[in-house]
Amino acid sequence: MDESGCSVNEILVRLDEVAPGVPLLALGQTVFWDEPMKAGLALAAAASSPSRPFIAGVHDTDYFAKAPRGIGVRGYAALPHNDTTTQNLWSAAAEFSTLFGGETVVTRDRLTQHGVSLGRLAHGRPELMDELTEAWGWRGLAAAPDDDRIAAETPLQAVLGPLFDTLEWAVNSTLDCLSGPALEAARKKADHLLSLVCEGTDEAGTDTLADFYERILPDLYSFAAGEPVPVQTTRTTELLAFNPQTCDRDRFAILDLFLNPATRDVARHAYDRAVQGTEMYTLDRFGAGAVPFDVIIPGRGRGTLRVGTRGLLIMTPDILAVSYKRAPTNRRELAALLEERFGPGVTLVGKAVTLISLLAREFVFVFHEGASGYVNRSRTFHRYLAEAGHPQPVHPWCAWATAPGRPLTR
Missing domain, CATH: 3.40.50 (Rossmann fold)
Known part of the structure; x- marks a missing residue:
């Protein structure tokens, strides 16, 4: 519309x-x-x-951000985004910005275009490039590089300390921009916000x-x-709990197009055409039999679903396999197969383009x-x-x- x-x-x-x-x-x-x-x-x-x-x-179905290797993050830490040591950082489950701040990295190419001699500038001070290219007023939490948990399974007690500290940094940095009567009113609001966050934690520590x-x-x-x-x-x-009791919901109807042999090729072709020319992968790049949906297995992670003639694969960090004599041809058969093999708690989430397809149905x-950036492609x-x-x-x-x-x- x-x-x-x-x-x-x-x-x-x-x-x-x-x-x-x-x-x-x-x-x-x-x-x-x-x-x-x-x-x-x-x-x-x-x-x-x-x-x-x-x-x-x-x-809560995306992976928690991972810190780049080589910068020594253990557990969880708040990181800036720059064009050097954290160039490829992607953090969304716990990111914060101060007033007027944002995740706008000053790239080295941009500096060079404006006549900055990076070699001379960083001579003897290699860490200076981190500072010069840093996105001002932004911090994002990241986990250690080997942490493969999605947000739904990230323990609050492990992340709460750095999360609260980073929120407090964003709040205090914003207060530093104010003066006069507005500052006192803002302090009261800030105290209210921080109290609200503290009071939302559970005493049992199981969240x-x-x-x-x-x-x-x-x-x-x-x-x-x-x-x-x-x-x-x-x-x-x-919303996307996938089992024999939920699979008949309208939100999962589009899955049938990718499982039914009569429509499978048409659906795959439509998806591949829609993402062509973007950074998003066409389905062949995920492997044979891939469909544009990920399956989340509690405690095992999230991975692309690949449906073959003799078995299916879920490309979690440790790949999961299910063998069968006949491939599932609709969502009911798939839901029954997954629950029989992995028990309750399975989630089926669309990749970027098909996530909208699933939930916009209802x-x-x-x-x-x-x-x-996926709306137009959807x-x-x-x-x-x-x-x-x-x-x-x-x-x-x-x-x-x-x-x-x-x-x-x-």
């Missing part, structure tokens, strides 16, 4: 026409990022259509990071909005405009499927570029 230029209220009215009552779903890998924007939209949605649920979800995030989400929404916000909470491992996705994928005679009904997604509705009380 292209409604660019419309106000949020106009968008919500339009949603009532094309997707009446369909829940709004706002997923995030962290809860310390664009929650103020989501909270504003939740308030506007409640005023426009009180019966439409707004669901705030923790996207995962995802447990913690889901617990504090409603309070963070209300904190950001300055008033109570009506939200429900969930997480991706709940929800209206909520995004900041530009927050996902749209293209669905267009190719429709052109091949296999249209997949999905709800529109709702994006915003500026603060929704009315000003928020901060």
Whole structure:
């Protein structure tokens, strides 16, 4: 649905026409990022259509960020992003920025283009390039390089110390930018935020990071909005729990296209065409029989699903194999096979493009405009499927570029 230029209220009215009552779903890998924007939209949605649920979800199925080898991280640590020692860092489950800060790395190429002699500058001070290329006002938590846990299985007690310290750094760095009466008011807000985070931890010490995030989400929404916000909470491992009891949900219908021998080649071709020319892999690069879905096995990790004629593979860190006499040709057969082999708790999550395909079947996705680079590719994928005679009904997604509705009380 292209409604660019419309106000949020106009968008919500339009949603009532094309997707009446369909829940709004706002997923995030962290809860310390664009929650103020989501909270504003939740308030506007409640005023426009009180019966439409707004669901705030923790996207807990991705791997926790890994620190680059060679910089000595043990456990979890907050790292800056620069164009040298942390050049390839990717952190989303626990990233923070201060006021006016952001993950904008000053590349060495950019410095060279503007006449900087990097060799002379760094002579005798190799660590200087870390500082000069660092993204100002940003920190992201990363685990030791050999840690293969997804966010859903990351123990809170292991990560809470560096997480809280980094949040405190972002808050205090922001306070340093203020003065006068605004500073005192901001200090009170900062104390409230830090207290909210502390009070959200469990005394038993058994929480995962995802447990913690889901617990504090409603309070963070209300904190950001300055008033109570009506939200429900969930997480991706709940939404995409895949077993014989859940596999018939509409969200998993697209999986049949990749399992049914009559449609498998068409679906694969549509997917490959949609991601061609991007950094995303075509399916052949994942190995023979790969489909654009990952399977998560509790305690074993996450990996691409590859379905062969005599067995399937799940490309977890230690590859898992299941043999059979006949390959599964639909989601019911696959769900039964996985539960029989691995027990309860299996999650099936789409790769970047098909994650939207799964959940947009039953929800209206909520995004900041530009927050996902996969939206256009998902749209293209669905267009190719429709052109091949296999249209997949999905709800529109709702994006915003500026603060929704009315000003928020901060």
